[in-house]
Amino acid sequence: MQKPGHATKPGSRSGTVAIVGAGVVGLCTALEAQRQGYTVTLIDREAPGKGASFGNAGYLATELIEPLSTGKTLRSAMSMWLKPDGPLALPLGYLHRILPWLARFVLAARPSQAARSRQGLVALNRAAVPAWQRCLEDIGAGEQLCRSGYLLVWESPDRLDDARLHADYLRQWDIPAELVQGARLAELEPALVATVSHALYFPEACQVREPYQLCQALFAAFEARGGVYLQQSVRALRPGEDGMALDTDAGALRFDRAVICAGAWSKALLQSVGLEVPLEAERGYHLSFAAGANTLQHPIGSAERRFVMSPLQSGLRAVGFTELGGLTLKPFRRRYETLRRHSEALLPELAGPAVETTEWMGHRPTLPDSLPVIDRHPQHDRLLFAFGNQHLGLTQAAISAELVVSLMAGRQPRLDPKPYRVSRF
Template identity: 60%
Template sequence: MPHTELGQKRNETPVSLAVIGSGIIGLCTALEAQRKGCRVTLFDRDEPGLGASFGNAGFLATELIEPLSNPQTLRSALMLWLNPNGPLSLPLQYLIKIAPWLVKFIKAARPKSLASSRHGLIQLNKNSIDAWQRCLDDIDASEQIVNSGYLLVWESSSKLADALKHQDWLSENGIATELVQGRRLVELEPALKETVSHALFFPEACRVREPYELCRLLFNVFMARGGAFVQQEVKQITPSADQVSLKTAADELDAEIEQLYTFKKTIVCAGAWSKKLLEGVGVHVPLEAERGYHLTLPEAGSMLQHSIGSAERKFVMGPLDSGLRVVGITQLGGLKLGPFKHCFNILRHNSSKLLPELEDPSLSVTEWMGHRPTLPDSLPVIDQHPLHPQLLFAFGNQHLGLTQAALTAELIIQLMQEDTSKIDLSPYRVDRF
C-alpha cells in the first residue's frame, strides 16, 4: 500500500494541514489556512465546487436569522407537505429513517433551544459579509460580490399585515428594510408589477456573481499559492497523539487500492458526507442530507434586477452570470435517492406565477439537485474533536453555506491556532446534541 507522508517533523514550519471537502466551506478554509502559514492539501472525490456549492441561489442571505425549527414551521409543516406545489418534500420511503432526526428537529423548537440557535445564527450572519470582503480583497476579487438588494414579496394584498409584522421583527434584530408598493415596487422590479402586491426591500443585501465560478476562482488562487489537491475520497480518519492519518480510495473502480496520508492537523469540511467520517472517530452528529433543487434559465437572466424571495411560495430566484436561477424545495431524502421530477415541476410552477414570461417554451432550462448538510437546530458545527484537538470540523451550514463560508473559515482556523475569537463558539459545539 503506497504511503505518502506530509509534515512528520514535530517542529516543522509551516504546519501540514488536510482539508477534506472542496465545497465553498472547504475552499475558504484552505485559503484562510494558507494565509496563516499552513501547508495545505485539499481532498475531494469530485472536482472543486460541484456539490451543494454549485447549485445555490448566489444570495448572501444574512437576514435568515430564524432557525428552521420554530413553532410557526411546526404548525404549518403538514400543510406545506400536503401542498402539491409546496416547498416541503418528505419521501415516504425515507420516513422511517428520518424519524429520529425529526424528533430532534421538533425539540429544537423549544424556547430555550430556539433562543440559543437564533443567537448562533445572528452571530454568524451579521459578520459574514465583512468576512467575505476580507477574503475577496486578499485575492483581488472584490467584484465577485454585488450589492444588489433583495426583495421579499407577497402576491396577496391581504398579507400586508404579515409584511409589516415581519418588518418590525427584522428591525428589532437590526435588519433594515423598506416596505414597497405601487410605483416604488415597479421602480425596483418592473417585471413583478402584475403579480406582486407588496414587498420588503433589503437595501444592504448582497449576492455573488456566480457561485460555481467563485468556487473555481478560490481554488485557482489556492493552487497558485502552493496548495495541493488530491481527487480521492477519504475513507477513514485516524487521529493519534500528534498527527492525523487519512486513508483514501485511490481508484473508484478498485476500492482495494488505497493510499495513506499523514498530517499534523485535519479539518473536515465534507458537508453532508461529514457524518460518516465523524462516526469513524467516535463522534455522532444528527446530520441530514437535505436535498435542494434548482432551475437555471440562461436566456432569462435579465428579467430580474434583484434576488427575489416569495414569502408565500417559499422559494428564491434571481439573476446570476449563468442566467436566472430558481431555487427551492426542502426534501429530506438522504444521499442515495435520485432526483424527483415533480420537485423541478414545482419550481417551474411557482416561478412562472411570479414571472409569467417564464412559461415561454422556447426558453432553455437546466436542472440540478444537490445535498445540503443540515442539523436539527440550523447551526453548523465549528469545533474540534473532544479528545484529539488536531482534528477539527466545519460543516452543517444548511441553507447558509455560501453566506457563512468565509466567516466559518476564519473561525475554524482561529480555533485550530488557539487564537481568541470575537464570536462565542459554544453554540456550534460538535457534542451539543
C-alpha cells in the same frame, strides 16, 4: 512545498493540514489556513465547487436568522408537507430513516433552544459579509461580491400585515427592510408589477455574481499559493498523538492536522472517530433559465411560495424545497415541475417554449438546530470541523473558515464558538 503524506514537527504553525471537502466552506478554509502559514492539501471526491456550492442561489441571506425548527414551523409542517406544490418534502421511502432526526428537530423548537439557535445565526450572519470582503480582497477577487439588494415578495394584498410585522421583527435585530408597493415596487423590480402586491426590500443585501465562478476563483488562488488538490474519497479518519491519518480510496495519507468540511458527507467521517452527529442530507433543487430570459434586477424570495429566484451571470436561477431524502435517492421529477410553475407564476414570460432551462439537485448538510458545527474533536485537538451550514453555506463560508482556523491556530476566534460545538448533541 510539503508533499501530501509527510508531517512536520508537531505543533508547528507551518505544519501540514488536510481540508476534506472542496465546496465553498472547504475552499475558504483552505485559503484561510494558507494565510496563517499552513501547508494545505484539499481533498474531495468531486471537482472543487461541484457539490452543493454549485447550485445555490448566489445571494448572502444574512436576514435569515430564524432556525428552521420553531413552534411556528411545527404548526404549519403538516400542511406544507401535504400541499402538492408545497416547500416541504419527506419521501415516504425515506421516512422511517428520518424519524430519529425529526424527533431532534421537534426538540430543537423548544423556546429556549430556538432562542440559542437564533442568537448563533445572528452572530454568524452579522459577520458574514465582512469576512467575505476580507477573503476576496486578499485574493484580488472583490468583484465577485456585489451589493445587490433583495426583495421578499407577497402576491396577495391580504398579506400586507405579514410584511409589516416581519419588518418590525427584523428591526429588533438591526436588519433594515423597507416595505415597498406601487410606484416604489415598480421602480425596484418592474418585472414583478403585474404579479406582486408588495415586498420587503433589503437594501444592504449582497450576492455573488456566479457561485461556481466564485469557487473557481477561490480554487485558483489556493493553487497559486502552493496548495495541493487531490480528487479522492476519504473513507475514515485515524487520529494519532502526532498527526492525522486519512484513509482514502487511493491509500493512506498523513498530515499534522485535518479539518472536515465535507458537508452532508461529514457524518460518516465523524463516526469513524467516535462522534455521532444528527446530520441529515437535505436535498435542494434548482432550475436555471438561460441568460436571455432574465428580467429581474435583484434576487427575490417568495414569502408564499417559499422559493428564491436570483439573477446570475449565467441566467436566472430558481431554488427551492426542503426535501429530507438522504444521499442516495434519485431526484424527483415533480420538484423541477413545481419550481417551473412557481417561476412562471411570478414571471409569466418564462412560460415560453423557447426558454432554455437546466436542472440540478444537490445535498445540503442540515442539523436539527440549524447551526453548523465549527469546533475541534473533544479528544483529538488536531482534528477540526466546519460543516452543517444548511441553507446558509455560501453566506457563512468565509466566517466559518476564519473561526475554525483560529481554533486550529490556538487564537481567540472573532465570535464565541460555543454555540457551534460538536458536543452539543
